[in-house]
Amino acid sequence: MSYSEKVSKKLNALLEKNYDAEKGFNYAAENAQDPQLKAFFSERAQERYDFGHELKTEIRNFGENPDKGSSLAGDAHRTWMNLKTSLSSDKDEAALEEAVRGEKVAAEEYEEVLNDPEIPPSTANLLLKQKNGIIAALNKLQSLELRFN
Template sequence: MENAKTISTLNDLLHITNDRIKGFESVEGKVWESYSDLKGEYDKMISQSKVMKNEIINLITERSGNPDEDTSSLAGSLHRTWIDIKNSLPRSNNDKETLENVVFGEQHAIEAYENALKSGNLCAESSKVIAEQLRQLRTSYHQFHNIEHYKKKDE
């Protein structure tokens, strides 16, 4: 296993985690009036993302790599810009769309983590940490996906 491949793959996941944090921060407070019951879960996801970020940074530095600590992916930046534009338009369902965007972002993160694990580029220790983070991502995805599905039934 090439150390450079592990570091590169971990930095890619770090970008995804940074996307996740920035995405959460950009929608924070936008849906709590309508969905106040979600605030606790949402806060938990933000805290979880920050812990995941630190774990990935530690894995990179332990392998003598340089973590791209504050860098996000181009796709994540474009997605957040698109969400900001959509949310600036007058509509009655911005809260629902915000929840849908959380679910979309979680799907993207899950796919990136699955691809990283399948790539064979991660060392054993990194694979173990990333597999656990993937488990956490799937849990948060299912929580928000179920909530989004439930809210659609209320319409």
């Protein structure tokens, strides 16, 4: 596997996670009762959409093709989130818990790719910017979670 294929494979994995997060945040926004939470989830969905486009551009810069769909793990997570929120008496709180969990995993996945010495500095800068956005969202989610508890 060539260098550009290796890097693109890692970026495609993050791209899939962003597709998953975008769908999850859209679902959460559609089902949130609290207007502030609904707006926050919508903003996060748009942010992840934007992250996806940035990653697609980066993958193309390596001469590779971006993946087109979400991951099976993401689909399974959304199914679990749907079930959990449908059974919960406080759907907003359940959605917040799932979003916090998802953002923690996303930050870890970004960190793993950032620790790879094969990632070039320009790509690392993009990934660090995106990871920082995820950390900011996580911090906001945790403060919102306190409000709902």
